[in-house]
Amino acid sequence: MFRLFLIALVLLQICSAQAQGNPEDSLIQVLENISNDADRKEIYLQLARSQRSIDRNKSIQYYSAALELENDDFKRAAILDTLGLYGWQSGQYQEALEHFHEAYVIFGELQDSTWLGKVSNNIAVVNYGLGNRNEALHYYQLGL
Numbered sequence: 001m002f003r004l005f006l007i008a009l010v011l012l013q014i015c016s017a018q019a020q021g022n023p024e025d026s027l028i029q030v031l032e033n034i035s036n037d038a039d040r041k042e043i044y045l046q047l048a049r050s051q052r053s054i055d056r057n058k059s060i061q062y063y064s065a066a067l068e069l070e071n072d073d074f075k076r077a078a079i080l081d082t083l084g085l086y087g088w089q090s091g092q093y094q095e096a097l098e099h100f101h102e103a104y105v106i107f108g109e110l111q112d113s114t115w116l117g118k119v120s121n122n123i124a125v126v127n128y129g130l131g132n133r134n135e136a137l138h139y140y141q142l143g144l
Contacts, residue, residue, distance in 0.1 A: 015119035031043045031047075034055075038069075044062045044063070048063040048066060056089075060086050066079060073110060081115075082098045084126075085122065092135065096122075097126055099124045103119050104116065104119045117142075118143070121140065124140040
């Protein structure tokens with residue numbers, strides 16, 4: 001009886017997984033039917049997060065698309081920080097610095113000391129990796 005239950009459970013899970021399909025495809029279908037920019041931006045963010053560990057380039061494309069639609073300064077800066085991290089992790093150091101610096105300016109305007117510290121540290125890490133020790137030290141100190 002217990003064995004029959006386990007077999008039924010496994011079959012149910014297999015059928016459920018096949019019925020759900022690819023989450024990316026589902027979100028893209030939703031995206032195609034939405035004209036509201038705020039909703040489109042949220043779908044792009046969901047797509048970016050869903051692709052984070054699957055396809056980094058797609059994730060970057062989706063974050064970039066969300067950035068184009070984002071009007072909130074805090075959220076724009078957070079997306080820029082994320083894009084900076086992707087750039088740093090993939091060896092695109094100058095691109096990473098550009099994203100981090102843009103995020104730093106916005107967080108400075110918002111007077112968000114927590115995020116200023118985080119982004120300062122990110123800028124410092126990239127500069128240190130590039131051999132710019134004085135610049136790295138400067139941003140490490142700003143982050144304190």
